[in-house]
Amino acid sequence: MNLFPISFQQNLLPYDGELYYYPDFIGEDQGFTIFERLKDEIQWKQEPIMIFGKKVMQPRLTALYGDPQIPYGYSGIMMEPNSWTDLLLEIKLKIEEVARIKFTHVLLNYYRDGVDSMGWHRDNEKELGKNPTIGSVSFGAVRDFQFRHYISKSDKLNIPLQNGSFLLMSGSTQHHWEHQLPKRKKISGGRINLTFRKIIG
Numbered sequence: 001m002n003l004f005p006i007s008f009q010q011n012l013l014p015y016d017g018e019l020y021y022y023p024d025f026i027g028e029d030q031g032f033t034i035f036e037r038l039k040d041e042i043q044w045k046q047e048p049i050m051i052f053g054k055k056v057m058q059p060r061l062t063a064l065y066g067d068p069q070i071p072y073g074y075s076g077i078m079m080e081p082n083s084w085t086d087l088l089l090e091i092k093l094k095i096e097e098v099a100r101i102k103f104t105h106v107l108l109n110y111y112r113d114g115v116d117s118m119g120w121h122r123d124n125e126k127e128l129g130k131n132p133t134i135g136s137v138s139f140g141a142v143r144d145f146q147f148r149h150y151i152s153k154s155d156k157l158n159i160p161l162q163n164g165s166f167l168l169m170s171g172s173t174q175h176h177w178e179h180q181l182p183k184r185k186k187i188s189g190g191r192i193n194l195t196f197r198k199i200i201g
């Protein structure tokens, strides 16, 4: 496992934010095992979101786990967190060592196949504070994760997120860069992503 702190890692963004990628963070073998466990153990749901005032089903399954006293809302829906499981706590501890902050919640996304996706957005809800640190762990099928600069739109970055990898977004990234997980219709395998967040409350 790569436990080098942020300071030894190269920032992948050219300007206006920070992005660090640890491809071998958990490793392939353990990655697949964890994928299967999460698929079974997590209380997955397909939730609606509001887009331009309309209720639309999300093209993926989601779940929220975290400190139970703190509710968390995004895209017009409020989610009551489930209590931490042993496995989620184990992963949280691992990434807190690298991120050097304590997370309060994890938002989980299950992309059942390449048709499931997430559109362009920034993780800039008020509850996350001014410059949120977001720790993202990936299991299962490799999917492209893309960034584009919010103003220029032409500055772009594509990272195929490996099974068992860890991606850390921090600094002013959420002000200046949007990210998405586009459809990849030829991919039949599933992917589970965990984004750990700290709610300021």
Ligand SMILES: O=C(O)CCC(=O)C(=O)O
Pocket: 107, 109, 118, 123, 136, 145, 161, 179, 181, 193, 195
């Ligand atoms: O699936 C991913 O890697 C990204 C998830 C994401 O951007 C989010 O949950 O806000």
Ligand SMILES: [Fe+2]
Pocket: 121, 122, 123, 179
């Ligand atoms: Fe996001």
